[in-house]
């Protein structure tokens with residue numbers, strides 16, 4: 001896949017592109033990531049990329065010209081291309097979007113700064129607008145890295161062997177079960193007996209139950225979306241019963257940091 005990023009801050013991407021799984025995918029030629037500095041396409045003695053909003057108001061708007069010329073300069077690769085604007089007004093980025101994007105030949109990611117980009121760029125040249133969630137950032141660069149990261153790991157060959165765990169629980173629509181590794185006893189806390197039993201069917205069932213328990217407690221919205229099979233429904237009924245007997249109807253927390 002070819003990934004083009006248009007940004008005023010290309011240097012923000014260098015550590016991300018060189019390290020870890022994405023770095024390895026780049027070096028192995030599985031994804032070709034190119035950075036375009038929008039400022040190189042700005043004109044005038046000051047290479048201005050932003051200007052005051054027509055109609056007045058606070059903040060600055062990214063001028064259309066430099067973004068337009070940066071877009072024109074980008075080589076077209078393949079048939080399936082999408083030009084994506086990272087913006088708080090976009091559709092929420094989620095795993096299903098990452099899967100769709102991973103099937104494209106080329107993605108062009110435009111990172112906005114300031115209050116946003118001139119509307120004529122959005123209307124004329126953008127196929128898709130993406131937000132990564134409802135919190136306020138300073139620009140589209142971190143969102144672009146998040147999209148690039150989530151999409152890259154889905155490209156065939158990027159995750160090798162043991163890591164190609166594409167049915168990991170988020171794909172499954174459930175939270176993960178708890179993980180343990182050595183030592184067997186850490187700070188007086190033991191690894192659950194069942195995981196040492198060697199009984200693979202019992203382990204599978206325990207993990208499934210723990211996944212469902214965690215999802216029920218922490219992300220009931222995920223459980224509502226999911227169709228459960230008979231085993232899952234039985235496990236959920238048991239978990240509900242245990243938790244009601246323990247008197248835990250819901251975690252009455254009022255703010256995320258409350259203890």
Ligand code: 9D3
Pocket residue numbers: 086087088112113114115116130131132133134135136137138139140143
């Ligand atoms: C004052 C109104 N703000 C809209 C919520 C203006 C504004 C805030 C932050 C305009 C741009 C930005 C910069 N953010 C992004 O470019 C951005 C973003 C984000 O802030 N949150 C989640 N996803 C994204 S994708 C791009």
